[in-house]
Each structure stands twice: as C-alpha cells, then as structure tokens.
Amino acid sequence: MFSSTSAIIELLGTISFAISGTFSAMQRRLDAFGVLIIAFVTSVGGGTIRDLLIGDLPVAWMRDVQVCLVILATSVLTIFFKTHIKKLKVTLFLFDSLGLGLFTVVGLQKGLNFGLNPGICIALGTITGCFGGITRDTLLNTIPLIFQKEIYATVCILGGAVYLLLLHFQVNTDVSKFIVIALIFVTRIIVVQHKLSFPRINY
C-alpha cells in the first residue's frame, strides 16, 4: 500500500510536469522535438538532481524506461489536445503547482528512506519539486521565473516542515502526503494570486 501510493504520486507528478513542460515549450513556439525535450527535462530534472546528490545512481529515469514512455505519451497527447484548452497560462500554472506538491513529497520521503537529517530531507523535497521547473525556465530563457523562484522554494520548505510534523505526531503516512500535496498546491495559488513576496533588505 505504502509503495503503491508512492508510485501513484510519482506517476501523477511526472504527468503534471510533462504537461507543464509541454505548455511552456509550446508558448515559446519550439518545434516538435524541442517540446518533447523540455517536457522530459521538466519532468525528470528535479529527481535527477536529487538522485545525483544522494548518490542513488543510475538516476531514477535511467532504471525505469516506463517513466520516459509516460512523458512521451503525455507530451504527445497534450500537443494533440492543445486546441481544446483555452486558458493556456492558467492551465500551465495549475499543473506546475500540482507537480510541485507531488514531487516535493516524493523527495521528502526518499530523504527519509535514506535516513538523512530532517532538515536535509526538507531541502531534498524542495530540490525535487523545484529543479524541474527551474531547468525548464532556464532552458526556455523565460524571465518572470526569477521573481517566482523564491516563493516556489518557500512553499516547498513549508510543506516539508508540515510533513515531518505530521509524521512526528503519528499521522498516517498516506494521509500526511495528501495533506502536504494539497497544502503546497493551494498555498502556491494563493501566493501567486495575491502577489505575496518577502521583504527586501535595505542597505
């Protein structure tokens, strides 16, 4: 049960980020091949950096060709049905936020499985959640990300802290995962909608 919940979360995260990557690449008018590459990088980027840092090699997608097929299928379907989606920007944002929540939980749990320090697990969750989107935006050279990057990370750190707290109070692992995914998803939408930001340091 535990393992299958993890597998479902990872699958949904992969699909969410593949969709978000495909939309981003289409917005920038890349050719068909470029769209697939961006979808792939967005989907596996965070997990790859995570696996490199903790030394769980070969990295996940190299051991599991099904991940690659899921990304390919998702991206092709997204391109195919693109005409049916009117609000491209909003859709992209929603799938990006969902992927963020899903992958943060995947990274958190992997850190715990490796017996790493709680603080490091939060960092690992944040890296897994954020780096796919960061790599995507870097490759596509989109400017607005720079302003959202920090909010991105803070939401993941908050989610990570809540997850560890829930586990500490013996809340069921699957329930905790669901709560944290929902928390990250909703918090990010609120933060972006209200344009919340950190205070700048005066010098």
Place this chain on the structure above:
Amino acid sequence: MFSSTSAIIELLGTISFAISGTFSAMQRRLDAFGVLIIAFVTSVGGGTIRDLLIGDLPVAWMRDVQVCLVILATSVLTIFFKTHIKKLKVTLFLFDSLGLGLFTVVGLQKGLNFGLNPGICIALGTITGCFGGITRDTLLNTIPLIFQKEIYATVCILGGAVYLLLLHFQVNTDVSKFIVIALIFVTRIIVVQHKLSFPRINY
C-alpha cells in the same frame, strides 16, 4: 580487439572535441588559459554528465590523467598551427561533427555494458555526444547553437537506433561502430548544409 577499438574511438573523439573547443575559444578571442579550459570542457563534458547519471564514479577523466594530457597537447598544437588553417569555421564544424559521431558510439556502448534499456542507451549516447558541445557553446555564449541543438540530438538518436539495429542483426560490433560514426558525421553535414529543420507547432 574489442577493447582496443573502443579505446581508439574514445581517443579520436577526445582529440576531435579538443580541436573543436580550441577553435571555438580562439574565435571568441579568449586568452591562452581560457582556450585550454574550453578545450577540456568540450572534450570531457559529455562523458562527465554520462558518468554522473549512471554512477560510474569517479568520472572517467579523473581516473585517467592521460586523457587530460592528450587534450592539453592537442590544444597547444592546434593553437600553434592555427595560422596554417584558413577555413576556421569549416574546420571547426567538421571536427565537431566527427567528435559527435565518435562520442555517441562511446556512450551507446557504455550504456549497453551497464545493461541499461536500449532506449536509455540511445539517450546516453546522445548525451555523451552532445553535452560537450552544448557546454562549450553555453560557456562561450554563442547564440547560433540554439538553432542547431535539436538537429545535433536528432542525428545522435538516429545513429543510436541504427547501432542497436545492426547489433540486433548480429553485425560485427566494430563494423557497426564504424557505420554509425560515418552515418552521424555525414548526416549532420547534410542537415546543416541543406538547413533542414523540424516543423514548428502552430498554436
């Protein structure tokens, strides 16, 4: 015989990319030290990413100081004989294409040796072939690459698929390697000469 063919291909790839890196850096008027660094990064960049992803660590060039000496010697000789080479841009392009073919085969074979899935092996060959040039162009901040990047990758994927097909039909490994290197080299020249490209997706 098998091992020595691999070693020769790797040596030739290292030399090709060291030459291509040196030319690129000289075109951008870097100082002597900068030229050596770019030559080195172009030569070992693809293999380093490959070894990191599959976890074959320390990465290849850290275990074999001869690779570093070959790059150093190649780069110094290239700088020394630069006045004898008239068509800098064409020479750079030819060595870059040759290195692409050679390193793609090295990466493909390494993936097969590690028992990875055929699709992943093609990805690994593509990464080994492409990332040296991508890193070089990123560091030198040359714009034109962005347009060629996808053609770069597609040629490698095509070569990888042909290689696996040849091995499947029991063609001799060394013969298969030679065919694929020649295929990638020639295809890339044809693609660039005729300015072939993928269709853009309309949105």
Place this chain on the structure above:
Amino acid sequence: MFSSTSAIIELLGTISFAISGTFSAMQRRLDAFGVLIIAFVTSVGGGTIRDLLIGDLPVAWMRDVQVCLVILATSVLTIFFKTHIKKLKVTLFLFDSLGLGLFTVVGLQKGLNFGLNPGICIALGTITGCFGGITRDTLLNTIPLIFQKEIYATVCILGGAVYLLLLHFQVNTDVSKFIVIALIFVTRIIVVQHKLSFPRINY
C-alpha cells in the same frame, strides 16, 4: 590533530564563503530568503561538484547538517552587522579570497585521500575553490566575474602545485596547508590589485 586541522580549515572556508555570498546577494538587493540561498550555494557549491565528480555521495553537506546551520548563522549575523561594515566591496573580496585558499586546500587533500593522480588533485582543489564563487556570480548574473574567473583558477592551480611540492619534500602537512592558504590569499590580492592578466592569442 590532522583531522582537526582539516575540520577547522573546512569550517573557516564555509564561513568565509557564506559571508562573501551574503555580501554579494545584499549588493544585488535580494530579499532575505534569496540572500540565504546565495550564501548557501556559495559555501557548498565547490564541495558539491567535487563530491559528485569523485563519487563521494551523498555530498558532504547532506551528511552534516551542522554545515547548514553554520551557513545560516553566519549569513544572519552578516546581515545583522552589515551597517557596521563600510567598505562592502573590499570586505567581500577579502573573504572570497580567503575562502578560495581554504577550500582549494580541502579539495587537494580530499583528492590525495582518494588516491587520485597529483594533476587530478590540483584540478579537484581548483574546482572546490572556484565553483562556489562561479555559481554565486552566475546566479546573481554579475558580469565582472568573467574577467576574473581565469585568474581565480590559475591562482588555485599554482597553490595546488606548491602544496604537492611541499608534501613531496616532507614538509609537515599542517604547515604546508597554512603556507598554501596564505599563498593563494596573498597572490589573488596582488593579481587583482595590479590587474594582472594572461596574454590574449592573436588570430
């Protein structure tokens, strides 16, 4: 004694780069969270690349949460006392140079402990010393670095060669470390003050 000297050097390097990162980020007027991230990346960037390349995984800071706490404390204290520091640019440069010397020695010694070739150890020392600052400047998008990058690296290579020479002549390890740290620190200040640079290759 040996181990404790290493630990002190690593601690001082971490603090130096955390201060240099904090100053850099404040100069660019980042918000509080951004400053912490830049301080962290500057401090652990070089060691992370080093550990990835030699395969000493999980990377150092993932195994030692105290490093993270030291960076956090250093950065917060630096922000707090910033009004007392008049010459921000000079202070940043001094701490950056000190961190460069300290981390180069850490990287060199780690390479020797792993039984790598002397030339590779020098490369590893250079990577450990330079990559924190390079990553910091890349993230902050500061232009001047590009001109200093090569001097950065050359000073580390010089320091590495002297370190291996001192060990070869049986000089005490701790004394050798101190000499090399001082050498890199002083050489870099002289190089930058006198605007020394390498000859450009004419084409």
